Amino acid sequence: MERIAIFPGSFDPFTIGHESIVKRALPMFDKIVIMIGFNSNKKSFFPLEKRMKWINQIFEDETKIEVKSHEGLTVDFCKLVDAKYILRGLRTSSDFEYERAIAQVNKRMHPELETVFLLTKPEHTPVNSSIVRDIILHDGDASMFLPQKLNMNEFKKDEA
Numbered sequence: 001m002e003r004i005a006i007f008p009g010s011f012d013p014f015t016i017g018h019e020s021i022v023k024r025a026l027p028m029f030d031k032i033v034i035m036i037g038f039n040s041n042k043k044s045f046f047p048l049e050k051r052m053k054w055i056n057q058i059f060e061d062e063t064k065i066e067v068k069s070h071e072g073l074t075v076d077f078c079k080l081v082d083a084k085y086i087l088r089g090l091r092t093s094s095d096f097e098y099e100r101a102i103a104q105v106n107k108r109m110h111p112e113l114e115t116v117f118l119l120t121k122p123e124h125t126p127v128n129s130s131i132v133r134d135i136i137l138h139d140g141d142a143s144m145f146l147p148q149k150l151n152m153n154e155f156k157k158d159e160a
């Protein structure tokens with residue numbers, strides 16, 4: 001049976017921290033579906049289509065990765081794509097407390113599901129999408145926090 005994991009997040013935008021977690025998890029699974037979760041009542045910084053395009057671009061040479069979007073419960077998406085694993089990254093102890101609750105609730109709702117955590121690389125601990133958004137919003141250079149494959153011109157705030 002195929003080992004399918006999903007990597008859920010808002011990825012607004014997808015950072016080097018996200019990229020590193022996915023790459024490190026690749027040998028563990030047959031397929032990783034990157035799930036961009038969205039809520040039609042909440043406005044994101046970057047449009048869903050762009051976030052999707054960027055992630056596809058980052059992993060264009062990686063046949064084990066798919067990118068999809070989903071509105072609703074993560075456990076329902078897992079059932080839809082037949083994934084038994086949820087992949088998450090852990091940066092800090094506050095990430096842990098937050099993630100623990102979500103993982104335990106997901107397990108109650110879907111007992112076959114396991115959440116797999118990878119500790120972030122030390123150099124990626126301070127990287128998060130909201131800081132990257134702030135840098136872009138204030139015309140700073142966020143390139144060091146974004147995957148190398150991306151074209152930085154597309155990250156100008158007027159392009160968002």
Ligand code: ADP
Binds near residue numbers: 119124127
């Ligand atoms: P969410 O909106 O669910 O928090 P994010 O897009 O912020 O989604 O993050 C998705 C996943 O990536 C989460 O498991 C988060 O902990 C992990 N993550 C975010 N930033 C980093 C990072 N710098 N290093 C490792 N993991 C990270």
